[in-house]
Amino acid sequence: NAGVTQTPKFRVLKTGQSMTLLCAQDMNHEYMYWYRQDPGMGLRLIHYSVGEGTTAKGEVPDGYNVSRLKKQNFLLGLESAAPSQTSVYFCASRASGGVNTGELFFGEGSRLTVL
Amino acid sequence: GENVEQHPSTLSVQEGDSAVIKCTYSDSASNYFPWYKQELGKRPQLIIDIRSNVGEKKDQRIAVTLNKTAKHFSLHITETQPEDSAVYFCAAVGRAGGTSYGKLTFGQGTILTVHP
Numbered sequence: 001n002a003g004v005t006q007t008p009k010f011r012v013l014k015t016g017q018s019m020t021l022l023c024a025q026d027m028n029h030e031y032m033y034w035y036r037q038d039p040g041m042g043l044r045l046i047h048y049s050v051g052e053g054t055t056a057k058g059e060v061p062d063g064y065n066v067s068r069l070k071k072q073n074f075l076l077g078l079e080s081a082a083p084s085q086t087s088v089y090f091c092a093s094r095a096s097g098g099v100n101t102g103e104l105f106f107g108e109g110s111r112l113t114v115l
Numbered sequence: 116g117e118n119v120e121q122h123p124s125t126l127s128v129q130e131g132d133s134a135v136i137k138c139t140y141s142d143s144a145s146n147y148f149p150w151y152k153q154e155l156g157k158r159p160q161l162i163i164d165i166r167s168n169v170g171e172k173k174d175q176r177i178a179v180t181l182n183k184t185a186k187h188f189s190l191h192i193t194e195t196q197p198e199d200s201a202v203y204f205c206a207a208v209g210r211a212g213g214t215s216y217g218k219l220t221f222g223q224g225t226i227l228t229v230h231p
Contacts, residue, residue: 031219033219042121042221042222043159043224045218050216050217059220090159103149103164104151104206107158108158
C-alpha cells in the first residue's frame, strides 16, 4: 500500500518548457488536491477534484492545468513554465466521508526549479 | 471563496510552556477544521481535527477549540517539548451544498520553536 505517490520528485526546467506532474493514490479516495508550498506562503491550493472526471480551481490556478481521467490519478500540467512556478508541489488525497471529513494524505512532494 | 488567516507566523516558547495558534475563516459553510504538522523536509501530517458540531476536542497534550459564531478556531499545545518544533497549519473544508464543497484551504502556517 503505497499511499500517495508523486513523480518526478525533482525537476529542473527552462522558461517556456512544459511538463506534467503525476499523482497516484491507491486508497480509492474521491478527493485529490494539488498544492504549492513556498517559503512564508504556506500551502496554496492550485486545483482540486472531488471525483473522477471533475476538477475545480483553487487559490492560484493560473499557469496550471489538471486532469482526473482515472480516479486514482491526478495530473498537474505546466504548459509554459515560468520562474515564478519554482516551488515544492504537494499532491494529496482524502476520502469523501459522509460528513465531509477525512484525513488528507500527502505525497512526498516534487521540487520544481524553473530557470 | 474560503480565506483562512493564521497567527502568529512564528512562535518561540520554552520547553514545558504552552503554545497557542489561532485561525479565522471566512466561509460560514465550512464544517471541518483539521490541523497539520510539518517537520523540516517532510510532508504535512494530521495531528487533530474538529467538526463544526463540536466546540472542543482534546488528544493528550493537544487540543482544538472552535467558535462558529466568531468563525475562529485555535490549537493549544501544553507541556511543549523540543520535538514539537515544526510548522503547524490550520485548514478549513467547505461542506456539501456550498460553492466550496470539498475544497480544503490552509492557513499560512506557524513556525513553532521549542527551546530546551
